[in-house]
Amino acid sequence: MESWYLLYCKRGEQQRAKMHLENQSIGCYYPEVEVEKIVRGKRKRVLEALFPSYIFIGLDMSTSPSFTTIRSTRGVMDFVRFGGQPYQVPVSLIEQLKQCENHDDLDCTQLPQSGQVIQIKSGQFAGFDAIYQEPDGEKRSILFITLINQQVKVKVDNNDVVWR
Structure with missing residues (x-):
């Protein structure tokens, strides 16, 4: 055996x-x-x-x-x-x-499109709406958020965002 x-x-x-x-x-x-x-x-x-x-x-x-x-x-x-x-x-x-x-867990279509509005659910920018720009490596994304009437580019962990 x-x-x-x-x-x-x-x-x-x-x-x-x-x-x-x-x-x-x-x-x-x-x-x-x-x-x-x-x-x-x-x-x-x-x-x-x-x-x-x-x-x-x-x-x-x-x-x-x-x-x-x-x-x-x-x-x-x-x-x-x-x-x-x-x-x-x-x-x-x-x-x-x-x-x-045998199952493919990674689905590339799950990533939002550039320009799509998403919400940050945790981390230092929790509660903010953001505009998705592009992926930054495997686990982060580059987003634009509005702070003091100005768009700021930030890098956020993908676990901290909600795709709509």
């Missing part, structure tokens, strides 16, 4: 570890999510690790390599452990992650 474990990998070497583990006939699950980023001023969709530096592996203890062999695989640091023993991840968690991975 297959059991799932969690491996901690060297920084930025999850893909390498996955490749070397798969070469040893070890089942790997490396969940990735597609996110929109602004790279050099252009909007791009890129794949990023859902859990950076971690890989789930499925092992059948009767046929799999030893824990020592797995730990010495290129890119792998060690098993995630509790009480000195490698933590066995519930199969239900892996199944839920695989189901969620």
